Amino acid sequence: MKRNLPSVRHIAGATLLIGLSCVTVPLHCEPIALDFSQHEIGIDSSFTGAQVLLFGAIQGRRDGDIMIVLRGPNYPTVVRRKARTAGIWLNRSEVVFVVAPGYYAIGASSPVDEILDTRQREVNQIGLNNIKLMSEGAVARGGSSAQYQSALLRHKVEQGLYFDEPIPIEFIGANLFRARFNFPSTVPPGAYKATVHHIEDGEVVATGTTSLRIRKIGLEARIYQTAHDSPWLYGILAVVLALMAGWLASAIFRRS
Structure with a gap:
């Protein structure tokens, strides 16, 4: 189930404290103070997605706009192209994208092209x-890697893992801002990094970063870890379980 977010009053208060502490000790602060409403999301069998609030504060007088880029962990991703041969659809070619973010979203306080x-x-x-x-x-033959990249982006958007429209950024008062990011139930585990740019007159004048982690918990975590750490053991167990399920189903049907 989706996680609850803290109240706006608590978020604004916490962000204001961050901003005041940075004003007091400017030499040890980032130009933009940032934080997530939660820094860890657990994926279990009941997980249906989550919503996380990113909030921040700009130091000094606010001018210009805010832009946020939130990226998930990079994974190798294979895009295959099928063709019909003798009435059967077969994989004819493929392109491997060695570095592709598992999640990508941007936020903007104004239209991006402005x-x-x-x-x-x-x-x-x-x-x-x-x-x-x-x-x-x-x-x-006759294709290009750009076609495969377009197919990858289109598929990720359909999955809800990439967003082709910017998420609106709301300002609370003079210097505080916030943006809500949604994660679908299929969101991949790993480290997520948000990069926030303060932009004036078309130039980036300050940048801040913060991160959160999404991880599997419970039985799903043990299965996931086994599949990655010991794939041979995971394969053997999967075959054994399949054989046992087949034998059990056969025994039940024979009795009936």
Whole structure:
């Protein structure tokens, strides 16, 4: 089930304290004070998704806009292209994206194209088309790796893991801001990093980062860990369980 968020009063109060502490000791503070409403999300059998609040405070007088980039852990991702051969759909070619974020979302306090120009968006990897995806593998005749990248982005958006529209950033008072990020039930475990840019006149003038972790808990965690640490053992157990299930089903049908 989805996790509850803290009240706005508590969040605003905590953020204000962060801002005041930074004003008191400016040499030891980041230009932007940031925090998540929770720093860890547990995935168990009842997990249906979660919503997390990112809040922050700008030091000094607020001018310009805020841009947030939230990325999940990088995973190798394979995109295959099928073709019909003798009435059967077969994999004809594939491209492996060696580094692809498992989750990607951006937040903006104004329309993105009004905040940063094309070059700045490319440099800071803001927007789906600006994600740097390293690919390798065979490409079908007449195709290109760009087609496979478009297919990957489209599939991730359909899964709710990538967002093609920016999440709105709300300002609370003069210097406080917040943004809500949703995670679907299929969100991959790992470390998530939020990079927040303070932008004035089309230039990034300050940057801050914060992170959260998503991990499996309970029986799911043990199964997941076994599959990654000892894949041979996981494979043997899966085969044994399948054989036992088949034998049990056969015995039940024979009796009936």
